[in-house]
Amino acid sequence: MDALDPHAPLVSPEIAARLARLSLQARRMPEARRRGRRRTRRPGGGADFIDTRPYALGDDPRRIAWPAFARLERLLVRLVADDAPLRLALVVDTSSSMGFSSNGAPSKLVQAARIAAGLATVALTGEDRVGVVSSSSTASPVLRASGGRIGLGRLYGALDALAPSGTTDLGAAASAASRATGGRALCVILSDFLDPAGALAGARAMCARGHEVALVEVLDPQEIDPPDLSGHDLEDQETGEIVVLPAEGATEAYLAALATHRAAIDAGAAEIGAPVLRVSTTEPFDSIVCLAIRAGLLRSQRT
Amino acid sequence: MTFAAPLLLAGLALLVPVLVAFLVRRRHVMRTVPSVLLWRIASVSRARSRRIRTLTRLLALALCLVGVAALVLAAARPAGLTHGETVAIVVDVSASMEAGSFEEARSVVARMLAIRGAGDQIALIAAGPRPVRLAGPTSDGAALDEGLDRLRLVPGGADLGAAIDLASSLVAGARGARIVLVSDGGLAAGDPSWERRGVPIGERRILPSSRDNVGIVGFATRPSRDSAGDDREALVSVATSSARPRRVVVAVSANGKDLARRRVDLPARGRSELRVRLRVAARRLTATVTPADGVADAISLDDEASLTPGRSVPGRAILVTKGTEAEGPSAFFAEQALRAAGVREVVRVAPDRAVQIVRSDDVVVVLSEAPDRRADTPTLYLGTTAGALPVQIAKVLDGSAGETRLRSIETRDAVTRGVELEGVTIERAVAVDPPSGARALVDLDGGTVVSSGGAGRGSWVYIGIDPARSDLVLRVAFPVLVASALQSLGGASSVAVAPTVPASETSMREGQVTAVPLPEVSWKVPVAPAALLGILGILLLAAEGLAWRKGLVS
Numbered sequence: 093m094d095a096l097d098p099h100a101p102l103v104s105p106e107i108a109a110r111l112a113r114l115s116l117q118a119r120r121m122p123e124a125r126r127r128g129r130r131r132t133r134r135p136g137g138g139a140d141f142i143d144t145r146p147y148a149l150g151d152d153p154r155r156i157a158w159p160a161f162a163r164l165e166r167l168l169v170r171l172v173a174d175d176a177p178l179r180l181a182l183v184v185d186t187s188s189s190m191g192f193s194s195n196g197a198p199s200k201l202v203q204a205a206r207i208a209a210g211l212a213t214v215a216l217t218g219e220d221r222v223g224v225v226s227s228s229s230t231a232s233p234v235l236r237a238s239g240g241r242i243g244l245g246r247l248y249g250a251l252d253a254l255a256p257s258g259t260t261d262l263g264a265a266a267s268a269a270s271r272a273t274g275g276r277a278l279c280v281i282l283s284d285f286l287d288p289a290g291a292l293a294g295a296r297a298m299c300a301r302g303h304e305v306a307l308v309e310v311l312d313p314q315e316i317d318p319p320d321l322s323g324h325d326l327e328d329q330e331t332g333e334i335v336v337l338p339a340e341g342a343t344e345a346y347l348a349a350l351a352t353h354r355a356a357i358d359a360g361a362a363e364i365g366a367p368v369l370r371v372s373t374t375e376p377f378d379s380i381v382c383l384a385i386r387a388g389l390l391r392s393q394r395t
Numbered sequence: 396m397t398f399a400a401p402l403l404l405a406g407l408a409l410l411v412p413v414l415v416a417f418l419v420r421r422r423h424v425m426r427t428v429p430s431v432l433l434w435r436i437a438s439v440s441r442a443r444s445r446r447i448r449t450l451t452r453l454l455a456l457a458l459c460l461v462g463v464a465a466l467v468l469a470a471a472r473p474a475g476l477t478h479g480e481t482v483a484i485v486v487d488v489s490a491s492m493e494a495g496s497f498e499e500a501r502s503v504v505a506r507m508l509a510i511r512g513a514g515d516q517i518a519l520i521a522a523g524p525r526p527v528r529l530a531g532p533t534s535d536g537a538a539l540d541e542g543l544d545r546l547r548l549v550p551g552g553a554d555l556g557a558a559i560d561l562a563s564s565l566v567a568g569a570r571g572a573r574i575v576l577v578s579d580g581g582l583a584a585g586d587p588s589w590e591r592r593g594v595p596i597g598e599r600r601i602l603p604s605s606r607d608n609v610g611i612v613g614f615a616t617r618p619s620r621d622s623a624g625d626d627r628e629a630l631v632s633v634a635t636s637s638a639r640p641r642r643v644v645v646a647v648s649a650n651g652k653d654l655a656r657r658r659v660d661l662p663a664r665g666r667s668e669l670r671v672r673l674r675v676a677a678r679r680l681t682a683t684v685t686p687a688d689g690v691a692d693a694i695s696l697d698d699e700a701s702l703t704p705g706r707s708v709p710g711r712a713i714l715v716t717k718g719t720e721a722e723g724p725s726a727f728f729a730e731q732a733l734r735a736a737g738v739r740e741v742v743r744v745a746p747d748r749a750v751q752i753v754r755s756d757d758v759v760v761v762l763s764e765a766p767d768r769r770a771d772t773p774t775l776y777l778g779t780t781a782g783a784l785p786v787q788i789a790k791v792l793d794g795s796a797g798e799t800r801l802r803s804i805e806t807r808d809a810v811t812r813g814v815e816l817e818g819v820t821i822e823r824a825v826a827v828d829p830p831s832g833a834r835a836l837v838d839l840d841g842g843t844v845v846s847s848g849g850a851g852r853g854s855w856v857y858i859g860i861d862p863a864r865s866d867l868v869l870r871v872a873f874p875v876l877v878a879s880a881l882q883s884l885g886g887a888s889s890v891a892v893a894p895t896v897p898a899s900e901t902s903m904r905e906g907q908v909t910a911v912p913l914p915e916v917s918w919k920v921p922v923a924p925a926a927l928l929g930i931l932g933i934l935l936l937a938a939e940g941l942a943w944r945k946g947l948v949s
Binding site: 346 | 432
């Protein structure tokens with residue numbers, strides 16, 4: 093897949109095959125350390141035996157351990173572990189600024205959708221649950237995807253249909269992420285984090301709700317290494333705000349501000365224990381996977 | 396609208412380069428970026444959107460144009476709406492204007508001066524007891540402002556008739572002549588028929604904020620009528636303009652020390668009098684009145700009155716002598732005694748000319764012969780036997796007959812107090828019959844020889860001991876007697892009256908309205924239009940500069 097082709101499919105079959113060998117890694121959720129279905133100590137409808145306890149009125153008669161009754165002449169009930177999949181919430185910033193692209197490169201939103209599709213592929217391949225939240229000031233629609241090819245196809249379609257609109261509002265995405273997953277989840281926020289309300293507002297809100305958070309910063313190459321715009325008037329794609337730059341020194345001031353901004357994100361992410369991935373819209377997918385593995389978001393499946 | 400310097404209006408041409416500078420200013424290249432969040436730190440100006448930036452720029456342009464225009468108009472000095480009028484402004488400065496009207500009157504005049512036309516000639520007249528021209532007619536603003544600064548209240552009434560006469564004489568015959576009277580409408584002196592003067596008169600009436608006033612309308616001292624000594628009494632007359640009874644405290648003080656302090660009840664719109672016995676020789680007496688009922692006092696100018704009692708020794712004495720050789724020693728000793736008593740000037744005059752040269756503050760000293768008619772002034776008679784006398788001569792006493800031996804002397808009287816007549820050799824004396832009301836002070840065996848009487852300017856002292864036929868003039872008693880007589884006569888002649896605010900002002904009575912009422916000057920800003928425009932222009936351009944500096948405008 094050509095990373096610079098804006099019209100390329102989100103995840104090609106080759107990449108999907110390679111992603112099947114990966115699994116999500118949640119640092120604070122032990123169930124995410126194994127591939128596939130996760131066991132919990134919660135008694136439920138699984139197959140793995142955990143323990144027995146005396147029969148009580150109302151227990152399912154099918155769970156009575158008859159061999160034990162034969163030996164002990166006591167009615168005991170078998171306790172089995174419940175099957176609990178990992179919940180993955182993909183929060184994709186769909187504000188207007190994410191629609192920016194330069195020099196024919198895919199927009200930030202397209203790149204974010206690709207990364208989200210890749211992560212969803214990893215999750216759904218491992219029979220985990222995935223929810224997608226598109227976050228902007230105009231709306232935060234939620235898509236819950238089930239496993240299998242059908243669910244994956246629907247999720248690709250939804251990600252492909254995302255369009256930039258409104259302003260950044262990551263804070264509002266926190267509750268939407270909870271609705272998408274139905275419980276504690278691994279929340280991956282894909283955004284440029286150019287949120288006037290604070291780049292980590294959404295991450296902190298999600299962390300406060302018990303989610304584990306990972307941050308993926310997607311920027312256009314012109315945002316990372318801008319040309320000399322001194323003496324220009326700049327119009328904000330998202331808000332329409334206009335700033336007038338001085339005749340010289342604007343780029344240096346911008347780069348200093350970007351470094352300060354990123355340092356603030358790193359510090360905030362460290363506070364909430366969130367890994368940070370920084371990618372540009374021209375970053376190849378393999379490189380992104382390597383970055384994700386290095387950041388501890390993905391891991392290779394050895395078994 | 397007229398302008399004092401209309402040529403400077405050409406400065407409005409500056410608006411063109413300002414407009415051009417806005418239109419051709421360097422246009423920046425517009426670039427769209429995902430977010431200006433990080434660019435703000437480097438920006439020189441910001442706007443919420445293109446529309447707001449356009450509006451801001453238009454507003455900045457408008458402010459700049461208005462600011463420049465205001466400065467140009469200020470430089471051209473807009474002068475007002477009138478053309479070449481000659482106006483005499485007569486301001487009532489009587490005491491009643493103090494009741495909340497004077498400062499407003501001053502501001503009204505200031506506004507009238509501020510909106511005057513460029514060619515207007517203004518005269519400013521203060522209408523007090525006597526009209527005073529403060530300025531003009533002139534168009535010189537500095538002179539008019541100086542005149543306005545000299546506008547002061549006076550503790551008296553207003554002769555508006557005389558002030559209008561003065562104003563008429565100043566503006567009559569001039570183009571657009573008129574008189575503006577600024578007054579509280581109080582009762583005023585002078586002929587109120589102003590329309591006869593041939594100059595249109597308008598009145599701007601400023602009503603007092605309060606008509607509750609108490610004040611002193613009369614303050615005088617005079618010799619005490621029921622006392623034989625040199626005691627005096629002060630008379631204080633207090634009045635109120637209030638429509639309800641008032642209670643006040645009246646105090647009389649001498650040289651800063653309270654002599655009396657009384658509560659006085661005043662009837663509604665009435666007056667009351669107060670008598671205070673004075674037992675000290677005060678150099679300066681002050682009477683004050685203060686409300687004691689908690690009600691405010693509208694005028695303070697009439698709350699105090701001061702006077703200095705008349706001199707007890709006259710400055711000039713008219714020595715009436717025939718100038719004969721026989722009278723020579725008597726005249727000499729009499730003159731010496733008068734000078735020793737403090738008289739600065741002694742004028743010798745014959746009896747037939749005395750009345751013509753006597754002034755009201757003189758004292759007359761008559762030797763042997765008095766004038767045919769009495770002068771209306773205190774008089775000391777020394778052995779006088781002829782002319783118009785206040786006493787009836789009883790007989791001439793001869794020393795050889797033993798009639799001139801001292802029988803009694805009134806030592807408590809102010810005239811004879813401290814006079815020692817024991818041992819005085821008297822060869823001849825004139826005994827008199829004191830008239831009713833007069834006092835017999837010294838009696839010899841043959842009759843009364845020293846007497847005093849009369850009141851005020853008609854007071855007199857008669858000494859019947861002949862100075863030429865006794866050794867009295869050689870004794871210490873003589874200058875003492877003369878000095879005491881002069882003291883008594885001088886004090887008796889001085890009914891001192893303090894200058895007080897006229898009762899018409901204290902009572903705040905309204906006078907007749909005979910002038911055309913003028914509408915209020917609608918312009919309320921207390922600065923001149925040129926200064927206002929200048930300030931406005933400077934503020935606008937300063938705001939413009941600040942907006943550019945802060946980056947609010949690009």
